[in-house]
Amino acid sequence: MNVDSFGKYRNFLLPLMDSISVILGYYLISVLITDSFLMDPISAITRNEILISIILAIIILQTIFRLTKRYSNIIRYENNQDYIMYILLSIISLLIVSLIEDIIGMKNPSIKFNLTTGILIGTLTVVYRLVIRYALLSDIANKGINYTPENQEKVLIIGGGYSANNIIKTLQTSLKGKYNIIGIVDDNKKRIGYSVAGVKIIGNRKDILKICENEEIDTIFFTIVNIDNKNKKEILEICNKTSANVKVLPDLREIISSENLYGSLRDIEIEDLLGREPVELDNNNIKSLINNKVVLVTGGGGSIGEELCRQIMIHHPKQLLMLDIYENSLYNIELELKDNYPNDDIKAIIANIRDKERMFEIFEEYSPEIVFHAAAHKHVPLMENNPTEAIKNNVFGTYNLVNACDKYNTKRFILISTDKAVNPTNIMGATKRLCEMIIQAKDKESETEFVAVRFGNVLGSNGSVVPLFKKQIANGGPVTVTHKDITRFFMTIPEAVALVLQSITYAKGGEIFVLNMGEPVKIYDLAKSLIELSGLTLGKDIDITFTGLRPGEKLYEEILMDEENLEGTGHEKIFITEPMNFTMRDVEEKLDAFREIINKEITDKQIIKETMKKCVPTYKEPKEVNGE
The missing domain is CATH 3.40.50.720 (NAD(P)-binding Rossmann-like Domain)
Structure with a gap:
């Protein structure tokens, strides 16, 4: 059946087909069914009585169908509920016919006859609609396409x-x-x-x-x-x-x-091949911490920051403050959230966490109760080439926020850390380890609860390897991998953020939470999988080339330092490290060394690295770890 022609004549065809169903139903019941248990003997029913019943049934059926808007249905979208309704309305129509027949003095046909006829008419009505539906769907699916075994x-x-x-x-x-x-x-x-x-x-x-x-x-x-x-x-x-x-x-x-x-x-997608089980959350505990609170997210325009804002808004904070130095990304997430939560208080703040005075102004104005600190320079090779920028942003930016939280009585501060902070071989990882030291030391002397959450790489984040590989594949290759044996821990952005939110429900202050990242993944295998997902054959359509380890890069990442021990929490994917024994005075001495480097504008990378080794004892050169 052609969709266009049916649509043109449907207002005439459907009532006509319903009328034919009534006539056919009466005919089949009158001629074919003679069981006196169901109805009076057929011979007792006159042709005139049958004709009157048919006319009454057509009028009443179509009236009821119009009143219940059956003729307004789009047939190809009808479902079982609609079909049951057709049968029920047909039965009701024929029972009304029986009532009218009784009022005008017709003794036959009987109620049993009309009831049985109503069931059959309803069935016929559904059958022909199913036939039309099947024909319409087939016409839509195949319109303009002539399928043959060759093009199936x-x-x-x-x-x-x-x-x-x-x-x-x-x-x-x-x-x-x-x-x-x-x-x-x-x-x-x-x-x-x-x-x-x-x-x-x-x-x-x-x-x-x-x-x-x-x-x-x-x-x-x-x-x-x-x-x-x-x-x-x-x-x-x-x-x-x-x-x-x-x-x-x-x-x-x-x-x-x-x-x-x-x-x-x-x-x-690549996530399907990681084999990670979905995260189960205790949303009630998370909601009790966030609901009706003023929440600040630094780095709110970044990959992790954006997702933090999305998941925080699910629990309806009193006010969400999104802070970032990059206006475009912050503007996009602000538009998204305000569309989804038009009645909630959402503010986008352009500011640099390095600016101490600006941070204190923001805390004084808004008094955030919970701070998620996701703002950071995270690109390893770039930070190797610009170490003072990593120190200014990651270390002293965090230091500014920590002091602001302490002064303005923030309830809880959560640092987003990284597995690269464990036995770091690069400046970025070492600065994040210093941030962990700052929050653990500050927690000992502050009313604010300072904690950190440490996890590995997240799939699809800005600057991560998966988007890079996808771009290289789209450009025809080659796909570049630094080393055939290099491994990394991976999880999805929503999974990582969900576990960050769950972690804070266990926080008492001073903890470093470590997320279970599953098994490490070989980057070479990841590249192969992405090539295959793209429908290409490695070595035939596209190649993988090895470029050598980048500055500061090590072959594998770790989640714990040798001196740390893990304790369990109420969640199978979240663990707590044993707190380290140092004070804020110890940390201030380390920070003084870096203040001197910044104030004297020292750019010698070797001097900076030597200073980092003194301040972060676990920091080592990549060659010491990679066995070069």
């Missing part, structure tokens, strides 16, 4: 459950002809040989490579939503070795309210 996409479906069933039905109806479903793969051996929606289960995960090669599969639909991340990762890694395009249904919680499972399919 060959599909393999992973998983033989409910989601697969729904996706197959969609492919066979609204997308009829576009896909040729070769089969289903399912790890349940008992299911092999059985069918889902007419499609046969032809193997398990071990057969994926062979099936894809033999059948020349174009697309794989991964439809398992109730699966642990370890198995999901293993299956997707197999799929990724094929030449097929892989589409994945997201987590069950994301699609539970969606009726269109096919529409929920998305491209496979």
